[in-house]
Amino acid sequence: MPTSPTPRPVPAVIRPATPADVPALVRVAAETFPDACPPTTSQEAKDEHIASSLNAEVIGGWVAGPGHAVHLAEAPAGRDDAGRLLGYVMAELAPEEEPAVTAVLGEGAAVGCLSKLYVVREARGTGAAAALMAAGLDALRVRGLTHAWLGTSEENHRANAFYERVGFRTVGSRTFLVGGRPERDNVRLITP
Secondary structure, eight states: OOOOOOOOOOOOEEEEOOGGGHHHHHHHHHHHGGGGSOTTSOHHHHHHHHHHHSSHHHHHHHHHSTTEEEEEEEOOTTSTTTTOEEEEEEEESSOOOOHHHHHHHOTTOOEEEEEEEEEOGGGTTTTHHHHHHHHHHHHHHTTTOOEEEEEEETTOHHHHHHHHHTTOEEEEEEEEEETTEEEEEEEEEEOO
16 A cells, blocks of 8 residues: 655644734844845845834834735644744735836736835745745735736846746846835736
């Protein structure tokens, strides 16, 4: 009799973030954001961006506010680090217009933005990012948004390869400020 395949371990437990999660989200944001930056981004610029854009007040606003849907990935039960925050995704439900997206979809398209998707280094390649991506896209879908866009550094090859694998296509580029310094992002679009 053939043996049953060994079940694949659950990469992470995905759930909506709560206000109690904000301190852990701030720590993970500070830990993971620098990895998404090009090597030319100064430490000072990264630190300034983290301090001004990834602090408890800003992240707490995402979690508590109606304009965002934040989900997190936790280490599953049965692991030594069960409950540890492994990453997060933040979907903007009514993002500002992105010209490259409007050029493709036209005015008034039902579009949201996956503004953040980060996982800690040891969770990369485990399926946690894909699970977070699914949660972010589901959050947009349930609100009637038929398209999603995101921006990622042109030099973040790992992230760009992941987004291509899951179906995002590049539709343009934009400038993103990190600590007041302009960086180039690919603008990618998907129909969830």
